[in-house]
């Protein structure tokens with residue numbers, strides 16, 4: 035596969051329409067935390083690009099593919115005794131799945147976490163059944179630490195949470 039033109043950058047106000055275009059899809063939202071709106075309205079997108087993405091102890095970035103925002107990714111820094119641990123997350127519009135984009139995004143997130151922040155353990159919680167996401171993490175050297183049975187209750191369904199991690 036050729037080089038993918040992928041960049042992780044700050045969100046811009048003019049990303050709102052593409053966020054709705056790519057994010058308003060239950061197949062995208064299905065395994066994501068419920069902070070991810072479903073349905074995803076233009077009001078949700080405008081809030082996200084103006085203030086939402088800056089909230090909390092996190093670094094949230096737009097996934098820019100060939101100049102267009104096709105999804106989002108983020109690092110969620112943990113607190114107190116867990117402060118050297120960081121959770122990652124990512125999603126992209128369904129039309130972009132299966133091209134190796136998320137694998138490349140996770141490689142970039144890892145670099146960001148380990149080079150710009152004092153992160154020692156980077157982990158991804160994945161809902162059981164989200165095999166594509168597990169594969170993305172495995173391709174980036176993450177290993178299964180454990181499975182929390184029925185730890186997730188998302189949009190009316192219980193899931194086991196698979197914890198994958200990598201270390202600096």
Ligand SMILES: CC(C)(COP(=O)(O)OP(=O)(O)OC[C@H]1O[C@@H](n2cnc3c(N)ncnc32)[C@H](O)[C@@H]1OP(=O)(O)O)[C@@H](O)C(=O)NCCC(=O)NCCS
Pocket residue numbers: 061062063065066123124125126127130131132133134135136137138158159160161164165166167169170
């Ligand atoms: C999960 C997601 C990010 C994957 O993005 P992607 O760009 O399609 O991923 P990639 O193309 O980089 O890699 C996907 C890998 O999973 C594999 N895969 C895809 N569907 C699969 C399935 N149903 N079962 C097993 N493996 C699968 C692909 O073959 C590929 O592996 P390979 O390179 O060894 O062939 C994307 O589907 C998505 O945005 N889903 C909705 C949001 C989400 O679930 N985010 C993750 C939350 S933890």
